[in-house]
């Protein structure tokens with residue numbers, strides 16, 4: 001599976017992360033990036049936040065003299081075999097933390113209309129898929145839409161500040177069947193109430209994926225007006241050439257065991 005790795009730069013750590021990382025000399029003067037794996041680079045204009053799993057372990061990995069990546073160790077290892085480490089196959093971990101520590105961190109998401117967005121909790125993040133970091137596009141991903149709604153409705157329960165979730169989905173792809181907020185439309189049609197509605201969300205994802213890919217038109221950015229199929233590789237290339245993204249491959253066997 002070929003993903004695009006998206007680099008969301010840390011602007012301000014959550015309070016808990018700040019105190020955890022305070023004494024780390026290795027972070028001084030470095031850029032730290034949450035690295036999300038996406039199959040939909042053309043939707044990056046619609047990012048409203050970033051998701052992590054609160055019980056998942058994440059590492060901070062030294063990638064080169066300037067950059068530190070935050071992702072699962074598994075992903076860092078894959079990256080180290082794909083040229084994203086100083087020495088091939090070798091990961092250089094600075095520290096490991098639980099996702100819960102990272103909630104409320106402010107990051108900058110490439111291409112998003114929102115200049116800064118927050119790291120938030122999602123129950124359905126798989127530690128065994130991608131980087132364990134998921135960038136959120138509630139306009140076009142039903143899982144993201146349902147989760148963001150949960151967090152808005154029950155901010156206290158999920159331990160998020162209401163200001164961290166005060167971001168509306170952005171219309172970025174127009175579709176003939178579901179309009180320009182396809183994930184919202186399908187979630188409402190299927191009466192999806194929460195991220196816990198796994199079966200309905202899987203159906204919704206399938207519908208939204210297909211409609212967006214085959215019939216969608218991009219509404220924003222350099223490739224505005226183009227069909228999604230045409231714009232997708234161009235926007236991916238734009239992210240890569242500006243070093244806001246990179247190609248990240250997931251070993252085939254893992255992909256099979258996950259989707260089976």
Ligand code: ZZB
Nearest residue numbers: 038039040043125126129130132134137140141205208209
């Ligand atoms: C942004 C995005 C925008 C995504 C969208 C989807 C959609 P698939 O097809 O099942 O492989 N993802 C990535 N890593 C994880 C993880 N560890 N746990 C849970 N979800 C993860 O799904 C690939 C998508 O799953 C990725 O693409 C990512 O979300 C999420 F508008 O990135 B996507 C209709 C879907 N729309």
